Amino acid sequence: MKPEIENLKAHMRFFELNSYQKGLALDEFYKLIDYVTELEKLSQPPVSPGFISVSEQEPPHNTELLAKSPTGVVHLCSWRPAYNIFTCQAKSESSWDWCWKLI
Secondary structure (H helix, E strand, O other): OHHHHHHHHHHHOOOOOOHHHHHHHHHHHHHHHHHHHHHHHHHOOOOOOOOEEOOOOOOOEOOOEEEEOOOOOEEEEOEEOOOOEEOOOOOOOOOOOOEEEEO
């Protein structure tokens, strides 16, 4: 992949490239665009409809909830306001990127 990236850099700096090198540079450019698009998708948290992020709103106390972990696993639990976590979490964990839903 190193020659393709060098061709892309040369193409961006307006160096003279032959047709083959231009083709490689464009292929690499489109790969990079696809890669950036995938990274942008990863930076947006996949929240299902109806789930509320803990960072947006604290869950209600003494109520059974569905809690969704950052990995997508859904747990039946309740909120522990003293520790700001769900009952399915360890005390040392953060719930900042978790989501919840009333049932």
